[in-house]
Amino acid sequence: MSVIGLFPGSFDPIHNGHVDLVKRSRPLFGELVVAVLNNENKKPTFSLAERIEMLNELFADDPGIRVKSFSGLLVDFARQLGAGYIVRGLRTGTDLDYELPMTLMNRRLEPDVATLFLFPASEYQDLSSSLIKEVFRLGGQPEGLLPELVERRLIERFAGDR
Amino acid sequence: MSVIGLFPGSFDPIHNGHVDLVKRSRPLFGELVVAVLNNENKKPTFSLAERIEMLNELFADDPGIRVKSFSGLLVDFARQLGAGYIVRGLRTGTDLDYELPMTLMNRRLEPDVATLFLFPASEYQDLSSSLIKEVFRLGGQPEGLLPELVERRLIERFAGDR
Amino acid sequence: MSVIGLFPGSFDPIHNGHVDLVKRSRPLFGELVVAVLNNENKKPTFSLAERIEMLNELFADDPGIRVKSFSGLLVDFARQLGAGYIVRGLRTGTDLDYELPMTLMNRRLEPDVATLFLFPASEYQDLSSSLIKEVFRLGGQPEGLLPELVERRLIERFAGDR
Amino acid sequence: MSVIGLFPGSFDPIHNGHVDLVKRSRPLFGELVVAVLNNENKKPTFSLAERIEMLNELFADDPGIRVKSFSGLLVDFARQLGAGYIVRGLRTGTDLDYELPMTLMNRRLEPDVATLFLFPASEYQDLSSSLIKEVFRLGGQPEGLLPELVERRLIERFAGDR
Amino acid sequence: MSVIGLFPGSFDPIHNGHVDLVKRSRPLFGELVVAVLNNENKKPTFSLAERIEMLNELFADDPGIRVKSFSGLLVDFARQLGAGYIVRGLRTGTDLDYELPMTLMNRRLEPDVATLFLFPASEYQDLSSSLIKEVFRLGGQPEGLLPELVERRLIERFAGDR
Amino acid sequence: MSVIGLFPGSFDPIHNGHVDLVKRSRPLFGELVVAVLNNENKKPTFSLAERIEMLNELFADDPGIRVKSFSGLLVDFARQLGAGYIVRGLRTGTDLDYELPMTLMNRRLEPDVATLFLFPASEYQDLSSSLIKEVFRLGGQPEGLLPELVERRLIERFAGDR
Numbered sequence: 001m002s003v004i005g006l007f008p009g010s011f012d013p014i015h016n017g018h019v020d021l022v023k024r025s026r027p028l029f030g031e032l033v034v035a036v037l038n039n040e041n042k043k044p045t046f047s048l049a050e051r052i053e054m055l056n057e058l059f060a061d062d063p064g065i066r067v068k069s070f071s072g073l074l075v076d077f078a079r080q081l082g083a084g085y086i087v088r089g090l091r092t093g094t095d096l097d098y099e100l101p102m103t104l105m106n107r108r109l110e111p112d113v114a115t116l117f118l119f120p121a122s123e124y125q126d127l128s129s130s131l132i133k134e135v136f137r138l139g140g141q142p143e144g145l146l147p148e149l150v151e152r153r154l155i156e157r158f159a160g161d162r
Numbered sequence: 163m164s165v166i167g168l169f170p171g172s173f174d175p176i177h178n179g180h181v182d183l184v185k186r187s188r189p190l191f192g193e194l195v196v197a198v199l200n201n202e203n204k205k206p207t208f209s210l211a212e213r214i215e216m217l218n219e220l221f222a223d224d225p226g227i228r229v230k231s232f233s234g235l236l237v238d239f240a241r242q243l244g245a246g247y248i249v250r251g252l253r254t255g256t257d258l259d260y261e262l263p264m265t266l267m268n269r270r271l272e273p274d275v276a277t278l279f280l281f282p283a284s285e286y287q288d289l290s291s292s293l294i295k296e297v298f299r300l301g302g303q304p305e306g307l308l309p310e311l312v313e314r315r316l317i318e319r320f321a322g323d324r
Numbered sequence: 325m326s327v328i329g330l331f332p333g334s335f336d337p338i339h340n341g342h343v344d345l346v347k348r349s350r351p352l353f354g355e356l357v358v359a360v361l362n363n364e365n366k367k368p369t370f371s372l373a374e375r376i377e378m379l380n381e382l383f384a385d386d387p388g389i390r391v392k393s394f395s396g397l398l399v400d401f402a403r404q405l406g407a408g409y410i411v412r413g414l415r416t417g418t419d420l421d422y423e424l425p426m427t428l429m430n431r432r433l434e435p436d437v438a439t440l441f442l443f444p445a446s447e448y449q450d451l452s453s454s455l456i457k458e459v460f461r462l463g464g465q466p467e468g469l470l471p472e473l474v475e476r477r478l479i480e481r482f483a484g485d486r
Numbered sequence: 487m488s489v490i491g492l493f494p495g496s497f498d499p500i501h502n503g504h505v506d507l508v509k510r511s512r513p514l515f516g517e518l519v520v521a522v523l524n525n526e527n528k529k530p531t532f533s534l535a536e537r538i539e540m541l542n543e544l545f546a547d548d549p550g551i552r553v554k555s556f557s558g559l560l561v562d563f564a565r566q567l568g569a570g571y572i573v574r575g576l577r578t579g580t581d582l583d584y585e586l587p588m589t590l591m592n593r594r595l596e597p598d599v600a601t602l603f604l605f606p607a608s609e610y611q612d613l614s615s616s617l618i619k620e621v622f623r624l625g626g627q628p629e630g631l632l633p634e635l636v637e638r639r640l641i642e643r644f645a646g647d648r
Numbered sequence: 649m650s651v652i653g654l655f656p657g658s659f660d661p662i663h664n665g666h667v668d669l670v671k672r673s674r675p676l677f678g679e680l681v682v683a684v685l686n687n688e689n690k691k692p693t694f695s696l697a698e699r700i701e702m703l704n705e706l707f708a709d710d711p712g713i714r715v716k717s718f719s720g721l722l723v724d725f726a727r728q729l730g731a732g733y734i735v736r737g738l739r740t741g742t743d744l745d746y747e748l749p750m751t752l753m754n755r756r757l758e759p760d761v762a763t764l765f766l767f768p769a770s771e772y773q774d775l776s777s778s779l780i781k782e783v784f785r786l787g788g789q790p791e792g793l794l795p796e797l798v799e800r801r802l803i804e805r806f807a808g809d810r
Numbered sequence: 811m812s813v814i815g816l817f818p819g820s821f822d823p824i825h826n827g828h829v830d831l832v833k834r835s836r837p838l839f840g841e842l843v844v845a846v847l848n849n850e851n852k853k854p855t856f857s858l859a860e861r862i863e864m865l866n867e868l869f870a871d872d873p874g875i876r877v878k879s880f881s882g883l884l885v886d887f888a889r890q891l892g893a894g895y896i897v898r899g900l901r902t903g904t905d906l907d908y909e910l911p912m913t914l915m916n917r918r919l920e921p922d923v924a925t926l927f928l929f930p931a932s933e934y935q936d937l938s939s940s941l942i943k944e945v946f947r948l949g950g951q952p953e954g955l956l957p958e959l960v961e962r963r964l965i966e967r968f969a970g971d972r
Contacts, residue, residue: 256742
């Protein structure tokens, strides 16, 4: 039976560090579910629908990648999907200290789901959606951080702010 | 085609934290190679042959787990095996700071090999082969840290020291 | 003369990691004051009165444990009580980096008050009031994290939210 | 040609740890620009004008120190000034994990601007504007943390709150 | 019944950061045992007898402080003494990552013994016996790091090396 | 008067991360002294003379860079040179925890010498002389980590080992 992986996140918006993690972890799974956290009450930059649309467009070529949204407990969602693994990126010791309690709690709630961590490539060590948005919002346009379709949308989004 | 994983270590000796990582990562791979570092010049507690023997005995039931030894560059060994993933345990920020340069260097040497990190279960957070050996050497016999066959051998080994 | 200890926190609500710290540090002190931060303006899940009531119920058996509330500077409160020690839990390096400046500042303000740190037991490494509340709010009901009377109240509290 | 340094911050208000960094890094530069972040929308304790006034008063003796405000991307501001170096204080590993992505991003946006980090003196290890304000707001008046003119203003500011 | 504390270390030699920890933790205990690790095989700078002699001289005034040596498991020694608490200093996240597994292992071996951590005063944040020895060995003579009787001996010891 | 900087290290051998630090910090100083630690008793891969020779060759174009060796206390050497700044690279929280006590001790010994830290570029985050040597020793030949003249010598050096 094929192994299912779950890559959760806000993806507001997805950046190239995320894409790298998807590509690197993809061969481990028969199916990889990219799961967008439904956090509409937190006023995301892109709506849930927009984020899902971008992800679907990005991963359209690979039928083994499915894009879904979730709310509620992550491990409940993993159980519904039959996913045995959660995939997370890890950059620093502070990230680790943030992830450790959640990973232990998830293992407590659902011992059959394991969490896998990957370091991003060194060229993506500085990437986070919030830092990238801050830079674009202030008028910076660094290249190579975002998939092209995402970069175009982000520039449009912030153009309206000025 | 099946994905091959590589779990490298000194395994001097293997402890239950290691066994937990093997079990948790095992379903990801068609074949998981547990690779014992040949560090005979560092006067290990158990010889390479002994360590391999214990690992073979422990994982005898699973034909998809192969025990091998290696010296030289880990990524060269991964390439020879056709392994696309290296599996590592991670406990603290200090561990991360130790693993990060090696992981980036490995990616530099062989971009097609990724490193996956897993946290041990909370009951194994304090386990390392060296700490366990220190405890047994000083006469402590904590339960549940080592596979039974390993614990028996370790007690014998240190009995000769007194 | 008996030594007085001060264990401050939001206790919104108290969890078993807190209870473990109270039990482990208790023998050090003639009297241990569990001090609830009055942070009503931050919309706590349980009101100050509710938190105090739960703590009083939990520690009713031990006349050497007193439950109090405080606002203002912690070291001023310690001075009023005649407490020479503040007790704090510590889980990760990020916790330490958060505690270090406060501890140095407290020592600066009141050199006669020392801060003692304890690690929680490994089975409580993932516990924080906020993570536990998040899990219960989303419908998870992990066992063994909360004193029974607290767990019952927390489930009631979130039942109203759905 | 003289080298220009840029020391950015909120300086809400400036404390003695900041002053120490200015003094220690000052000889490196022909001109050091102390740049106050324009974050009026975050309801700072002191207005931008007040913060600039205090800094101007503090560094009035040194014609090589200029006080400016900025908004927008820090590296754009550095480029406008012709500054080749950004100066930052660093206290803990958590600080480092916060600074690292920003520093890498800044280098990505403007490779010709480098960031220099200095540790504060050990007697200033616990200083941050927010912790100092919290202490004064709650009635503590520790000595030696703030330049005199700043301390006087801060006490006045919080006197109105009671 | 009085509570017994155990402050273990190499104390090769004791420095003022250690003395500060002894003074700050002393009121917690009816008796505080300062326990010198017998590590003669590691070629310490001062022999076990010399280290014990210095400690005895330093703490001669306080009948509630006893100086002892130990080898073997620390928790076994704690049990023999009837000590319920181990006292340790903690400076950085790296220290914490070193202490955490030992503390968890000690709790596993002897659940009735707890470990208390204290931060040193900020003026002692840079002190470790090995760094102090390195400085004195190279001819530095910083003041205020060592008790007078220890400083005199250390200078004598290294005088012979030149 | 021109400011003198001091960049100390083992440089066994110098790698491109070091070169990057020299280039980035160079404009801060009238003169930058690259100081090779005389640690011949530690059996370095390259002798002190060889390391100095390589550094001299590398920085021959810049008359403002002087290569020197030192033993003894770093701050004593800084004082002799009239250097007001020590330059150090910083990669992780573990690095910081190692540098912090030394920096505070140096400030204690010589308050007029400050230490500046720089992060390496992200492409050099994994570089340390020891990791690079380990890779070359095991037959790896990653490109772009070492100045050409250093790489040639390192390959020769290890060729003799096989």
